[in-house]
Amino acid sequence: xxxxTPSGQKxxxxxxxxxxxxxxxxxxxxxxDFRIRKSKESMARSFIEKKNWKAVNPIVPLGYDLTDDDWxxxxxxxxxxxxxxxxxxxxxxxxxxxxxxxxxxHGDVLDGHRVKTLxxxxxxxxxxxxxxxxxLDYEGRKIRDEPELQIVDxxxxxxxxxxxxxxNQKYETDNSKGLVDFIQExxxxxxxxxxxxxxxxxxxxxxxxxxxxAIDHRCTNQGPHVxxx
Numbered sequence: 001x002x003x004x005t006p007s008g009q010k011x012x013x014x015x016x017x018x019x020x021x022x023x024x025x026x027x028x029x030x031x032x033d034f035r036i037r038k039s040k041e042s043m044a045r046s047f048i049e050k051k052n053w054k055a056v057n058p059i060v061p062l063g064y065d066l067t068d069d070d071w072x073x074x075x076x077x078x079x080x081x082x083x084x085x086x087x088x089x090x091x092x093x094x095x096x097x098x099x100x101x102x103x104x105x106h107g108d109v110l111d112g113h114r115v116k117t118l119x120x121x122x123x124x125x126x127x128x129x130x131x132x133x134x135x136l137d138y139e140g141r142k143i144r145d146e147p148e149l150q151i152v153d154x155x156x157x158x159x160x161x162x163x164x165x166x167x168n169q170k171y172e173t174d175n176s177k178g179l180v181d182f183i184q185e186x187x188x189x190x191x192x193x194x195x196x197x198x199x200x201x202x203x204x205x206x207x208x209x210x211x212x213x214a215i216d217h218r219c220t221n222q223g224p225h226v227x228x229x
Contacts, residue, residue, distance in 0.1 A: 037137050044130050044138040056134045061121045062113050063151055079151045081106050082124060086152045090159050125157045126150030
């Protein structure tokens with residue numbers, strides 16, 4: 001058997017050829033991993049040392065504007081929305097409900113931002129930091145102290161993180177109660193039924209406007225329903 005490589009043909013039918021090919025593959029993988037690591041280190045240094053926001057963050061969080069030198073600054077009109085979002089979430093502890101309250105008060109201002117993602121943005125605390133996937137192999141400091149960026153007080157921010165962590169642990173539990181809570185948390189209009197030890201989740205489009213409890217609602221419409229098992 002012959003393997004065609006960029007450096008020529010390799011006979012992998014022999015032990016020697018197979019060992020050479022395996023070694024070449026390992027070296028190629030190591031070189032690729034090294035390039036990825038160096039690239040992430042470069043992005044991390046650009047963020048931490050040169051204050052280049054988009055080096056590691058393609059999206060500017062709600063409440064900030066991108067400056068001419070690629071860092072961020074507070075937006076005086078939108079920063080209060082962020083503060084309200086944290087306060088509402090800490091009060092109700094439900095992502096969808098916090099979103100509903102904000103949109104009721106401020107209109108459609110989230111502009112595609114996910115509530116959970118916004119709540120986990122450390123820039124709001126005045127301490128922007130490297131994303132986890134970039135910070136893994138970076139040995140320098142991973143957080144910038146930027147008090148002028150702070151929008152949310154530390155107590156409220158830390159309380160929001162505590163609630164989020166509790167939710168993460170809750171939804172990692174593999175049981176039907178966790179699934180039902182998850183459905184209600186994100187405002188999905190569903191019927192959850194137990195059948196042969198499995199949980200059937202049926203999305204009911206004709207019932208979406210009724211806003212009834214997911215567990216108790218029984219749809220009377222005769223149209224087709226999408227089932228996820």
